[in-house]
Amino acid sequence: MTLTATDPTDLTALADLTDPQTFLRPKEELRAMWQRFRAERPVHWHPVEGRQVPGFWVLSRYHDVMAVYRDNKNFTSERGNVLATLLEGGDSAAGQMLAVTDGRRHRELRNLLLKAFAPRVLQPVVDGVRARADRLVRQAVARGECDFARDVAEHIPMATIADLLGVPAADRSYLLSLTKQALSSEEAGQSAEEAVVARNELLLYFSELADERREDPREDVVSVLATAQIDGEPLTEQEIVFNCYSVIIGGDETSRLSMICALHELMQHPEQWRRLRSGEVEVDTAVEEVLRWVTPAMHFGRRAVADVEIGGRTIRAGDVVTLWNSSANYDEEVFADPGVFDLGRTPNKHVSFGYGPHFCLGAYLGRAEIHALLTALRTHVAHAEPGGAARPIHSNFLHGYSALPVRLHPAG
Numbered sequence: 114m115t116l117t118a119t120d121p122t123d124l125t126a127l128a129d130l131t132d133p134q135t136f137l138r139p140k141e142e143l144r145a146m147w148q149r150f151r152a153e154r155p156v157h158w159h160p161v162e163g164r165q166v167p168g169f170w171v172l173s174r175y176h177d178v179m180a181v182y183r184d185n186k187n188f189t190s191e192r193g194n195v196l197a198t199l200l201e202g203g204d205s206a207a208g209q210m211l212a213v214t215d216g217r218r219h220r221e222l223r224n225l226l227l228k229a230f231a232p233r234v235l236q237p238v239v240d241g242v243r244a245r246a247d248r249l250v251r252q253a254v255a256r257g258e259c260d261f262a263r264d265v266a267e268h269i270p271m272a273t274i275a276d277l278l279g280v281p282a283a284d285r286s287y288l289l290s291l292t293k294q295a296l297s298s299e300e301a302g303q304s305a306e307e308a309v310v311a312r313n314e315l316l317l318y319f320s321e322l323a324d325e326r327r328e329d330p331r332e333d334v335v336s337v338l339a340t341a342q343i344d345g346e347p348l349t350e351q352e353i354v355f356n357c358y359s360v361i362i363g364g365d366e367t368s369r370l371s372m373i374c375a376l377h378e379l380m381q382h383p384e385q386w387r388r389l390r391s392g393e394v395e396v397d398t399a400v401e402e403v404l405r406w407v408t409p410a411m412h413f414g415r416r417a418v419a420d421v422e423i424g425g426r427t428i429r430a431g432d433v434v435t436l437w438n439s440s441a442n443y444d445e446e447v448f449a450d451p452g453v454f455d456l457g458r459t460p461n462k463h464v465s466f467g468y469g470p471h472f473c474l475g476a477y478l479g480r481a482e483i484h485a486l487l488t489a490l491r492t493h494v495a496h497a498e499p500g501g502a503a504r505p506i507h508s509n510f511l512h513g514y515s516a517l518p519v520r521l522h523p524a525g
């Protein structure tokens with residue numbers, strides 16, 4: 114069924130936001146859908162059946178989304194922060210893993226982790242990102258044809274995260290294979306049990322690495338967590354391993370999909386590709402527009418802990434509230450011509466990294482990865498064209514492609 118901006122049909126019947134299929138619709142159609150949500154039902158109750166909760170709220174306007182991100186008094190992440198876990202009733206790492214912890218413990222854990230994310234500490238990691246992106250793009254250009262997802266984008270985020278965590282070179286391929294099995298929903302022929310086994314092996318691996326770093330600390334995330342004390346107490350084993358894991362969950366797929374979408378969108382918009390190549394737009398500015406336009410994490414969510422009024426409707430304590438970044442980033446009240454991909458757009462206060470107390474810890478690194486990719490593309494590629502059909506991922510949370518066949522023509 115096709116949805117247009119003027120379709121008289123009820124929105125609820127047309128947009129099941131729990132169903133990944135909904136997000137496989139053409140981008141223009143999804144944009145029209147969100148436009149109608151913002152105009153007609155900016156605070157919308159979305160019913161669900163057969164779950165632990167009767168439904169959830171859908172916030173689509175920029176200012177409403179920002180207000181809930183900011184408000185960790187009336188809204189909590191401890192009962193889950195994405196629709197899937199919120200509908201299941203909670204997250205098993207709540208109160209221990211940064212993204213699903215609130216209040217004082219969240220502040221303490223976040224302050225600790227910020228040490229490992231300080232620009233001075235990150236500099237060598239960012240240098241690694243640049244070198245890696247440059248080498249991978251050069252190699253892809255030399256081959257002429259490639260699957261940009263598999264041959265380029267896949268190799269940047271996990272290697273970066275391994276640098277950040279301080280994983281020794283010898284363990285990297287083991288870590289990569291475990292994260293693929295633990296997290297990828299697309300591994301062919303993989304059972305749910307195998308994913309659980311891989312997840313447990315990952316946690317065990319970080320537990321052992323933390324023991325080593327306690328004896329011989331460096332400046333990496335594992336060392337910071339392993340040696341930290343809060344009020345004279347070390348972190349629990351669970352807190353250490355869950356937060357190592359959270360850096361992988363937070364930083365791998367999001368960055369990978371952003372890079373894949375960056376090239377996809379540049380191929381769809383030759384004029385913007387030309388502006389990037391000619392230097393007419395700054396790479397920094399282009400990075401922000403890629404983030405807005407792509408919106409790799411389409412939503413996050415919270416549970417209300419008190420009754421709150423938003424847009425004239427009452428959200429009750431206990432209700433699930435979802436915040437649609439993919440709509441907020443196109444809100445015509447905030448962005449001029451939001452439906453235009455403009456690499457020179459300023460200002461560009463998108464919500465792709467969230468906002469407020471849970472603002473993405475890896476934003477600097479995520480930006481550096483996209484920056485490195487755009488720089489490598491504009492340096493080494495004169496022209497890029499599709500080499501086959503892109504394969505979209507099936508998700509109501511992340512947006513992007515798992516395969517992007519391309520032909521890359523070298524810059525003269």
Ligand code: HEM
Nearest residue numbers: 194211212363364367368413465466467471473474475479
């Ligand atoms: C949090 C998006 C890259 C680690 C978040 C949030 C968003 C986000 C929207 C807020 C979640 C919430 O409010 O519940 C993205 C996007 C990325 C990216 C779009 C890439 C383009 C990264 C990277 C890392 C990372 C590279 C680490 C290396 C985290 C962590 C949190 C987080 C640990 C939780 C922060 C907290 O709860 O205090 N991310 N992220 N992210 N992100 Fe990212």
